[in-house]
Amino acid sequence: MADEDYGVFSPADCQRIWRTVKEFERLNPLMRRLPDIVDPTPIYYRNDSGETIPAYSIMQIEETVEDEEKNYVKIVKPTEWTGAVVGPFLFSGTRDVEDGKYSVAQSGPVFQVKKDSTALVVNDRVGPVSGQWTVGKGSLYTYIGTDALETDLIKLVVNHTPIIGIADEELPGGGEGDVIKKDPSSGDWVAGSRLYVARNPSPTAIPSGALVMLFPVDAKWAAIQIC
Numbered sequence: 001m002a003d004e005d006y007g008v009f010s011p012a013d014c015q016r017i018w019r020t021v022k023e024f025e026r027l028n029p030l031m032r033r034l035p036d037i038v039d040p041t042p043i044y045y046r047n048d049s050g051e052t053i054p055a056y057s058i059m060q061i062e063e064t065v066e067d068e069e070k071n072y073v074k075i076v077k078p079t080e081w082t083g084a085v086v087g088p089f090l091f092s093g094t095r096d097v098e099d100g101k102y103s104v105a106q107s108g109p110v111f112q113v114k115k116d117s118t119a120l121v122v123n124d125r126v127g128p129v130s131g132q133w134t135v136g137k138g139s140l141y142t143y144i145g146t147d148a149l150e151t152d153l154i155k156l157v158v159n160h161t162p163i164i165g166i167a168d169e170e171l172p173g174g175g176e177g178d179v180i181k182k183d184p185s186s187g188d189w190v191a192g193s194r195l196y197v198a199r200n201p202s203p204t205a206i207p208s209g210a211l212v213m214l215f216p217v218d219a220k221w222a223a224i225q226i227c
Contacts (some may be wrong), residue, residue, distance in 0.1 A: 016055070016095050019149055023094070043105040044072040045090060051077075053097040056114045056153055057133035059090045059105070072102060078219075080130035086219050089128060089140070101124060108158070112147055115154050125163070125196065126156055127219050139216035162215045163196075170208050171200035171223055177211060179223055198223035 009017070047053050048062060048162050057077040066108040075090060090105040091113050106112065106224045116129055119174045127138020135141070135156070142159040171177035181194040198214050198221035200206050211227035 012096070014064045017074060019094055040088055042075060042104060043090060043107060044070060045075045045105050046072050046102050047097045047099050048074045052101055053092050054100060054114065054133055055092060056112050056150070057092045058113050058128050059092060059133075060086060060128065060134050070084050070102075071213070076168060078128035078130060082162050086142070087128070089219075101122055110144070110155055110157055112149075112153055112155055114150070115143075120154065121194075122195070122199075125159065126154075127216075136155075138219065139196070139214070139221045140219055160216050163215050165196070165198075165212055165214055165223075165224075167206050167208050167210045167212055167223070168195060171198065171206040171212075173200060173203040173205050175200060177223075178207075179214060181214075196221050 004115050006191050028164055036166055045059070045066075049059075053059065053075075058078060060078045062074040064073050065071065073090065078089065079086065091108075091111045092208065093104060093106060095103070095162045114134045115126070116132060116134045118136045120126065122143060122145060124143045125141065126135045126143050127140040129138075131137040135154075140158065140160065141156040145153050147153040147155055165179040166182075168178040168180050171179075172209055176199045178195045181196060198212070199212075199216075199217075200223050201224065202225075205224045206212060206223060212222055212223040212225050214221040216222075
């Protein structure tokens with residue numbers, strides 16, 4: 001048989017093929033027929049980050065482009081905000097995307113994404129990490145469980161609701177500090193658990209122990225003292 005009759009896959013390609021097969025086999029028969037039932041509008045994006053985007057990454061939108069050939073979104077790596085609005089965000093699919101290349105983002109409502117080394121409990125709030133393609137403790141999404149396809153792959157849903165907490169330390173005016181989230185299982189605040197970093201937008205410091213409301217603002221928590 002001639003050499004051209006053979007195909008060679010890289011280890012990374014083999015992993016992507018195996019991952020795709022497992023994802024397909026997990027679908028019920030109805031979901032496997034979805035392409036015949038619905039025609040969802042794909043979210044095209046172009047990698048403008050200057051590096052390869054790993055599979056299952058969180059991506060920051062830079063701008064949208066509409067031209068005669070293709071409508072797409074330019075994306076970059078999530079960045080820390082300093083007086084500037086960040087987001088919204090998209091999630092990459094099951095393969096790596098090289099710089100300058102196009103691909104299609106996940107459409108949700110449940111998203112798969114890689115997390116950082118932070119240990120998470122179901123219902124923890126997560127979000128983008130500055131300078132990373134992974135998510136960590138944050139404000140924009142809720143962690144709903146792990147995904148067995150890959151290590152550190154998790155599932156999350158969008159959640160912009162505020163939460164209530166107690167300042168674990170003084171939050172200086174215009175500065176940040178730790179806030180203890182109310183534990184939904186007990187109805188109490190447990191020191192040292194479910195901590196979130198929150199920014200105090202007021203020029204007045206929030207004392208340790210103060211009751212605060214946390215609102216998601218520009219992919220971070222903003223703390224407002226209420227008692």
